[in-house]
Amino acid sequence: MTTSSAGHATRRDFLYVATGSVAAVGAAAAAWPLIYQMNPDASTIAAGAPIEVDLAPITDGQAIKVFWRGKPIYISNRTKKEVDDARNVQLSSLPDPQTDQQRTKDGHEKWLVVIGICTHLGCVPIAHEGSYNGFFCPCHGSVYDTSGRIRSGPAPTNLPVPPYEFVSDTKIKIG
């Protein structure tokens, strides 16, 4: 008798846990279409189709990650300080000299769009980390600035900027 009722309790507990997990997954899935609703289906994207990203939900100072052609793409809504930090740099001090202007779009300088793959050995750097508060690669310690330019560590080059364009003030098309 005791064994049987313990068995019931165990199954019931399992059901509660399972239901809770489904609810959590459902909530995450519900947030997904906010950014991806305009995009083609997954197989078309995987084949290399451009994706459109709505920038409106990305708040000042926030960076989000989307995927294009299977690659992580960071889209960063930079603060004025982050833009200033990226622009007030001696080019000659950079391992891979590029101005911030060359890496962003005219009239949309607050937006940084980069491929989030470390140019050393391909790890995914973390946004808003490292001594320049840009990106930090935890694999071997490469540090990128708020323009995604390599500043220290073993990575040889800046985070690449993917092909993209603004289709409106609040939407970009990558690819």
Ligand code: FES
């Ligand atoms: S892969 Fe990023 S530092 Fe090595």
